[in-house]
Amino acid sequence: MYNTKKAKEEYCEANSKNSAALIEFCNVSKLYNTTNGGVKALSNVNLKIKKNSICGIIGLSGAGKSTLVRCINLLEKPTEGNVYLNGDDLTLLSEVALRKKRQKMGMIFQHFNLLDQRDAIGNVCFPLEIAGVSKKDAIIKAKELLKLVGLEDRMHNYPSQLSGGQKQRVAIARALATDPEVLLCDEATSALDPNTTRAILALLKKINNELNVTIVIITHEMRVVEQICDYVAVVDAGKIVEQGNVQDVFLKPKSKVTREMLFPNRDIGIGNAKRKIFRLSFDGQSSSEPVIANLVLKCQAKVNILGASTEDIGGKAFGQMIIEMPENEMAIARVKEYLDDIKIHYEEEK
Amino acid sequence: MNISTMLPALGQGIVETLYMTVGGTILAYVLGIPVGVLLYITAEDGIKPNKFINGLVGVIVNVIRSIPFLILLVSVIPLTRIIAGTSIGSTATLVPLVIGSAPFVARMVESSLKEVDKGIIEAAQSMGASTWQIIIKVLLPEAKPSLLVGSTIAITTILGYSAMAGFTGGGGLGTIAVNYGYNRYQTDVMLVTVIILVVIVQVFQEVGMRVATAMDRRKK
Numbered sequence: 001m002y003n004t005k006k007a008k009e010e011y012c013e014a015n016s017k018n019s020a021a022l023i024e025f026c027n028v029s030k031l032y033n034t035t036n037g038g039v040k041a042l043s044n045v046n047l048k049i050k051k052n053s054i055c056g057i058i059g060l061s062g063a064g065k066s067t068l069v070r071c072i073n074l075l076e077k078p079t080e081g082n083v084y085l086n087g088d089d090l091t092l093l094s095e096v097a098l099r100k101k102r103q104k105m106g107m108i109f110q111h112f113n114l115l116d117q118r119d120a121i122g123n124v125c126f127p128l129e130i131a132g133v134s135k136k137d138a139i140i141k142a143k144e145l146l147k148l149v150g151l152e153d154r155m156h157n158y159p160s161q162l163s164g165g166q167k168q169r170v171a172i173a174r175a176l177a178t179d180p181e182v183l184l185c186d187e188a189t190s191a192l193d194p195n196t197t198r199a200i201l202a203l204l205k206k207i208n209n210e211l212n213v214t215i216v217i218i219t220h221e222m223r224v225v226e227q228i229c230d231y232v233a234v235v236d237a238g239k240i241v242e243q244g245n246v247q248d249v250f251l252k253p254k255s256k257v258t259r260e261m262l263f264p265n266r267d268i269g270i271g272n273a274k275r276k277i278f279r280l281s282f283d284g285q286s287s288s289e290p291v292i293a294n295l296v297l298k299c300q301a302k303v304n305i306l307g308a309s310t311e312d313i314g315g316k317a318f319g320q321m322i323i324e325m326p327e328n329e330m331a332i333a334r335v336k337e338y339l340d341d342i343k344i345h346y347e348e349e350k
Numbered sequence: 351m352n353i354s355t356m357l358p359a360l361g362q363g364i365v366e367t368l369y370m371t372v373g374g375t376i377l378a379y380v381l382g383i384p385v386g387v388l389l390y391i392t393a394e395d396g397i398k399p400n401k402f403i404n405g406l407v408g409v410i411v412n413v414i415r416s417i418p419f420l421i422l423l424v425s426v427i428p429l430t431r432i433i434a435g436t437s438i439g440s441t442a443t444l445v446p447l448v449i450g451s452a453p454f455v456a457r458m459v460e461s462s463l464k465e466v467d468k469g470i471i472e473a474a475q476s477m478g479a480s481t482w483q484i485i486i487k488v489l490l491p492e493a494k495p496s497l498l499v500g501s502t503i504a505i506t507t508i509l510g511y512s513a514m515a516g517f518t519g520g521g522g523l524g525t526i527a528v529n530y531g532y533n534r535y536q537t538d539v540m541l542v543t544v545i546i547l548v549v550i551v552q553v554f555q556e557v558g559m560r561v562a563t564a565m566d567r568r569k570k
Binding site for chain 1: 467469470472473474475476477478479480483487488491492494495566567568569
């Protein structure tokens with residue numbers, strides 16, 4: 001047992017030194033001791049997050065995704081396994097060395113967690129004070145960052161005087177103050193309305209592009225991943241059940257959990273067993289083409305839309321649609337042919 | 351007896367009472383803040399959990415708190431003599447005042463710190479803040495309004511304790527009330543001291559609450 005574990009660790013270490021991954025999880029497990037025995041929040045998680053990428057970690061409530069992100073900056077210490085940042089094993093660091101590393105990892109939260117008794121600029125200066133930057137330099141840097149997030153005119157406002165979106169912008173500026181390599185976002189948009197969410201995600205994308213900051217996003221919302229992530233890992237019951245490029249995972253979801261999250265309401269229509277149910281995936285086809293109308297007209301098939309969750313992003317359609325097929329087998333064949341023709345991925349639901 | 355002949359004594363009594371109350375409160379906080387912080391951070395869900403220290407300090411605090419102040423006052427007289435050189439007068443009274451009120455202040459500080467949002471502490475940890483930085487830059491500043499409200503309660507309690515010290519010759523309005531009002535049945539003197547005490551409490555309470563509200567940045 002010991003030998004194999006040791007060998008595994010050595011393998012991990014050698015591997016992480018060579019890979020282009022900024023963050024790497026190697027067989028990470030986290031066990032919580034409760035009065036009713038242990039609860040395994042994470043079990044054998046392996047994950048690589050590439051430099052300058054935007055990685056989404058998605059899962060339902062209680063899946064373990066918050067624990068997972070806290071294992072990156074070791075706010076939660078893994079019970080087993082190793083976490084690497086740039087090839088350095090964080091689990092081996094002393095407390096002082098770990099604090100230094102944490103200054104290179106910014107973090108934002110669902111409830112913003114700003115200091116209520118400090119104004120916006122005071123909040124942004126806070127991590128710089130911790131890092132020992134002089135007051136004068138801290139203020140210069142803080143002003144720069146508040147400008148970046150579009151709040152330069154609000155710098156003397158206290159959190160209670162700001163809206164949710166503005167608070168999150170201050171939090172983002174604060175997280176970026178120490179020039180981190182990675183920005184960890186723990187349900188950062190979950191307390192915001194859809195418009196504010198979009199604006200905050202656009203800001204994160206801009207930060208990723210302009211400052212080359214790797215971003216890790218924890219969320220339970222598919223549209224967050226759809227909008228900005230390159231890579232996605234789906235977490236369920238403490239395990240990563242699926243991971244890959246966003247397009248691949250969303251187009252051909254392998255696990256039940258992913259499907260459920262892609263289309264949360266799909267149970268509604270399913271149940272009428274007589275007719276076949278198809279799930280269509282849109283992954284960037286032109287949104288101006290009336291796909292369903294054409295399908296009905298060309299195939300002479302009366303399909304019934306049971307549910308849809310699609311979004312138009314920059315003139316392209318993304319999302320899923322569930323349709324009920326006619327009973328006629330011939331019509332179904334025509335529909336299949338048509339969908340193949342226009343290259344829309346579909347799958348029969350069972 | 352005409353109350354006007356009492357005026358110089360009452361004036362001195364007010365000065366002594368204020369000296370004991372304010373001085374006692376300051377010293378109680380000098381001791382109480384570190385102990386309160388210690389209780390908070392070593393708690394099971396604190397930032398530096400330590401069952402042994404938390405349990406030990408908790409027991410000491412609870413033991414002193416459960417001794418009625420009048421009994422504490424008398425029982426620490428030998429210690430008071432060692433520290434202050436005498437057991438009579440307002441400076442000597444500071445010793446039992448601080449011993450009696452510091453544990454109470456420590457619990458008030460602890461409960462004020464508990465009101466600080468855990469998320470804010472987690473954010474500070476995620477930025478690499480040390481325990482000391484979290485205490486100085488996060489916990490105490492964020493708890494400031496609540497600490498100020500607590501201090502107005504503490505100051506009122508300490509004022510009450512200082513009056514009790516009148517029975518052992520502690521000085522201040524308490525001694526006047528005991529000597530004239532109680533021992534000599536001069537009800538008018540007793541009444542006047544009570545009124546003065548009520549006014550002092552009102553002033554402390556009002557000023558404390560206003561300062562706490564004015565300093566709190568959470569509303570407005």
